[in-house]
Amino acid sequence: METSRAHRPFRRLLETRALTARTPTTGGPDQGLPTGVTAVEVTPGRDIPEATVARLPIYLRALTSLAEAGTGTCSSEDLATAAGVNSAKLRKDLSYLGSYGTRGVGYDVDYLRYQIAREIGVTQDWPVIIVGIGNLGHALANYSGFRSRGFRVVALLDADPARHGSVVAGLPVRAFDELAQITTEQDVAIGVIATPAAAAQSVADAMVAAGITSVLNFAPTVLSVPDGVDVRKVDLSIELQILAFHEQRKAPLPAQEETA
């Protein structure tokens, strides 16, 4: 993962090209650049900390929410409150992307929103494929948040022939062995695994073989994938167990504390 992110001289130039394809809602791409400094020189965000990356989507959502409420400008304090974080942390996070605010004023909501979306890479839609159309796969396929936040579900696959042909969220459920073909044709880079744990590793292997390089895994199992492939895991019962741990520590006390 680190190796694939190190020293990428052409990255920013490509992003600049993409930037001109879709113009931001307010302001031009050069807004905020000090005069006399070339665009190449000022390019920030070479290496954004992982913790910051994980928060950028939260800021993006908070900004969208502010924009829908009609807010044109916001301070770091406002945005931090909306995102549920500390304002100092927010400012530091944003500083990794560049200087998109104005001192004494704050941030232009639409402009900052575009900049974060561009940094994350969701100014255009990413095609996504979902494998495993059980209860969870159903829910994921129907989740409207994907579409509105930069993702487009292009295919649903399942190993069970009994499910083939049924239509879920407007898409037909197709056979698992169509994976490679679909992935190639539609240039899919992101795959979602919503199968039982037993099938997850072989699905992951097939995805990697088909050229998918980012996997979101809902199956409760550890996947092993080659370098260069990112895996993120969402595990429902692990989240509950973490809550249970803290719950256990606060639960028995109220009765006892009286006696102390």
Add this chain to the structure above:
Amino acid sequence: METSRAHRPFRRLLETRALTARTPTTGGPDQGLPTGVTAVEVTPGRDIPEATVARLPIYLRALTSLAEAGTGTCSSEDLATAAGVNSAKLRKDLSYLGSYGTRGVGYDVDYLRYQIAREIGVTQDWPVIIVGIGNLGHALANYSGFRSRGFRVVALLDADPARHGSVVAGLPVRAFDELAQITTEQDVAIGVIATPAAAAQSVADAMVAAGITSVLNFAPTVLSVPDGVDVRKVDLSIELQILAFHEQRKAPLPAQEETA
């Protein structure tokens, strides 16, 4: 969160009581204690780092998996591989709980599994209530992993009267205003929010008022709750956006790198 965890003198005594109620599969509770040291003196794990807490469920799952495969004893290396982490990190994590291994030998799978389950607090089932029985709520209600990992869904609630009475996963969908009654009667401490974002905050408020102190939130919104209430968030599109960020950084390169 920190305030609620500080200085809990009675915690360990209560846990010791719980320990005698359910005896571990192998070995007694005192196994591994150096002679001549009182149980109170040696009690470890006063303050377990949050990062470690988040990994304990992973170790628990890996141990279950090993046990099912018939493994009686495993080294830190074995377990680390199964859990997908570094063995040094694993040993350090386990050392916060106590000395449950044997040098030169490794860990007894069943015994360690019990100790971790006890530390997390999943030796007995936690009652859980789910609010919002849409696509996702359906999937959660049907998820068998909860039951097998220390949780028992005791009620499904929804604000939509059209859904009331329908049976999901063997449970009837009930009216939202039954929340307080059910929570009190069944002593529910953990609530799951699977509603649309717009409803989430008011659901959270009602949960807190009903005495729930741990919330797992699937709605894409920031919840504000009083001190002493834990909230964990699972956000599907945020996970995808994080993947997209990394994907964007590796995608355009292969073609360019040839020319460099």
Add this chain to the structure above:
DNA sequence: GTCAGTTTGTTCTCACGTTCACAAACTCCT
């Protein structure tokens, strides 16, 4: 009993992430 081999538990060091605090830079009012 002793010695070689193995594996845990822990210490030490380094990297990463968070928070504070403040200078720089902007707006607005007079």
Add this chain to the structure above:
DNA sequence: AGGAGTTTGTGAACGTGAGAACAAACTGAC
């Protein structure tokens, strides 16, 4: 124009987490 007030961006201090490395402690062979 100048000064008061506001807010960003960042350097520095602090705390937490990760990983290497090793002593302590166990097993088993002879």
